[in-house]
Amino acid sequence: MALMSLLPFFEWCENSDLIVAMRGSLWLFPMIESVHLMGLALVGGAVLMVDLRLLGFGLRRQPVAQVAKEAQPWLLASLGVMLPSGFLLFMASAVKCFYLPAFWVKMASLSVALVFTFVVRRHLAMAPEGSVNPLRAKAVALVSLSLWSSVAIAGRLVGFP
Amino acid sequence: MSLLRFCEWLASTPGSIALHESLYVYLIVSTVHVVTLTLFVGTAVMLDLRLLGVTLRSVPVSEVAGRLWPWTAMGFLVMIVSGALLFYANPPPRYQNIFFRAKMLLLVLAGINALVFHRTVYRNVTEWDLDPVPPGRARAAGGLALLFWAATIVSGRMIAYDWFDCSKQPQPKIVNVLAGCVTDTR
Numbered sequence: 036m037a038l039m040s041l042l043p044f045f046e047w048c049e050n051s052d053l054i055v056a057m058r059g060s061l062w063l064f065p066m067i068e069s070v071h072l073m074g075l076a077l078v079g080g081a082v083l084m085v086d087l088r089l090l091g092f093g094l095r096r097q098p099v100a101q102v103a104k105e106a107q108p109w110l111l112a113s114l115g116v117m118l119p120s121g122f123l124l125f126m127a128s129a130v131k132c133f134y135l136p137a138f139w140v141k142m143a144s145l146s147v148a149l150v151f152t153f154v155v156r157r158h159l160a161m162a163p164e165g166s167v168n169p170l171r172a173k174a175v176a177l178v179s180l181s182l183w184s185s186v187a188i189a190g191r192l193v194g195f196p
Numbered sequence: 197m198s199l200l201r202f203c204e205w206l207a208s209t210p211g212s213i214a215l216h217e218s219l220y221v222y223l224i225v226s227t228v229h230v231v232t233l234t235l236f237v238g239t240a241v242m243l244d245l246r247l248l249g250v251t252l253r254s255v256p257v258s259e260v261a262g263r264l265w266p267w268t269a270m271g272f273l274v275m276i277v278s279g280a281l282l283f284y285a286n287p288p289p290r291y292q293n294i295f296f297r298a299k300m301l302l303l304v305l306a307g308i309n310a311l312v313f314h315r316t317v318y319r320n321v322t323e324w325d326l327d328p329v330p331p332g333r334a335r336a337a338g339g340l341a342l343l344f345w346a347a348t349i350v351s352g353r354m355i356a357y358d359w360f361d362c363s364k365q366p367q368p369k370i371v372n373v374l375a376g377c378v379t380d381t382r
Binding site for chain 2: 061081
């Protein structure tokens with residue numbers, strides 16, 4: 036199977052000099068986990084603000100495009116926190132991740148969520164006011180919420196011992 | 197009855213035992229608790245960032261606060277219920293966990309910060325509602341809130357680590373005092 040050929044990479048991650056050195060510290064990994072959770076809160080805020088607006092809640096007096104534009108830098112910033120911290124956490128227990136379905140579910144839903152958010156949702160949010168079918172906007176928001184929820188839930192499951 | 201005795205009694209109730217021994221319910225509750233960070237802290241942070249004047253600068257502060265508040269409140273409710281259940285599954289170890297105690301203290305501080313903000317600067321919000329960058333005291337409240345949420349998240353994550361567990365002796369005296377460990381002094 037193609038996936039099996041990735042196993043050496045996962046093994047290399049877990050035994051890399053960086054991770055071995057980091058294991059020497061008691062506080063380092065719990066701190067990285069905490070930073071990852073702070074990123075989660077910020078991703079949540081940035082994603083929800085736009086999806087709630089598309090659903091007709093939250094900042095509904097402001098145009099969708101404005102809300103999306105304001106949320107964008109925070110979404111990028113939160114991903115800038117999430118991806119490096121998440122990668123370090125992954126490296127620390129890469130072999131466990133390899134055999135964990137939740138990990139693959141998370142990676143798959145994360146990839147789809149990123150593409151959906153930065154292509155489909157962004158395109159819809161930036162369209163001129165009134166040119167978007169409200170039902171379509173709501174559907175996009177629901178798909179976005181489902182995708183990001185599955186990233187978060189699968190992520191939590193990866194964290195279980 | 198001391199709080200510790202109360203926690204010991206709580207741990208002996210059937211609900212606590214069932215939750216402690218459950219395979220999936222505890223897992224689901226803890227997942228709900230973590231994922232609701234997005235709703236609770238996520239929406240709270242957006243208001244704090246507006247108070248700092250770094251986002252939604254053209255939207256009135258009262259508009260951001262009013263529209264996001266119901267979602268923050270809903271998130272808070274889910275956090276409290278799921279958090280109480282997590283406590284109920286392990287009352288004495290949580291009660292004597294130094295990070296749990298720190299987290300409760302931080303929540304109180306975050307609450308006081310929000311209360312003071314509402315009772316003081318926010319009362320005259322009409323005077324600065326449209327300011328792209330709100331006055332110093334509002335920025336201070338937003339900044340403090342961000343710090344408190346970050347520290348709450350850190351201490352919450354740390355509860356899972358039992359380095360300072362009362363059962364792990366010897367510990368420095370300060371740890372035993374802060375965690376409320378009953379050390380044998382006979």
